Amino acid sequence: MKPSKHWRLYVFKGKESLEPYHVHRQTAYLMGRERRVCDIPLDHPSCSSQHAVIQFRLTSKTDSSGKTSKHVRPYLMDLGSTNGSFINGERIDAQKYVELLPQDVLRFGYSSREYVVINADEAT
Numbered sequence: 001m002k003p004s005k006h007w008r009l010y011v012f013k014g015k016e017s018l019e020p021y022h023v024h025r026q027t028a029y030l031m032g033r034e035r036r037v038c039d040i041p042l043d044h045p046s047c048s049s050q051h052a053v054i055q056f057r058l059t060s061k062t063d064s065s066g067k068t069s070k071h072v073r074p075y076l077m078d079l080g081s082t083n084g085s086f087i088n089g090e091r092i093d094a095q096k097y098v099e100l101l102p103q104d105v106l107r108f109g110y111s112s113r114e115y116v117v118i119n120a121d122e123a124t
Helices: none
Strands: 007-013 028-032 052-062 068-078 085-087 105-108 113-119
Touching: 068 085
Parallel strands: none
Antiparallel strands: 007 113, 028 052, 052 068, 085 105, 105 113
């Protein structure tokens, strides 16, 4: 589902900040080396041609009072890449959705680029 909040991926190569990706305009973003099909290019040779996907999903959460609310949240799935995808330095399992939280740091393969997940509507 397309998110209503303005999610962004801020890209860092070392201390250098690169142009951010606005990832709220569609329901999913394919990441990888294959520029003809991927929405977000990963140019490092350790990254797969179709490495990972960011997918927005509608989820329900029930709070302690029993009230249920629905939210569109971003998830990352590694697509079975050889060298893996990492959230906050931890390798994630392939073919499983992992919820992304604001300020999570993503890394792919052995690339030094880091992608920081930010919800611009909640940023201060």
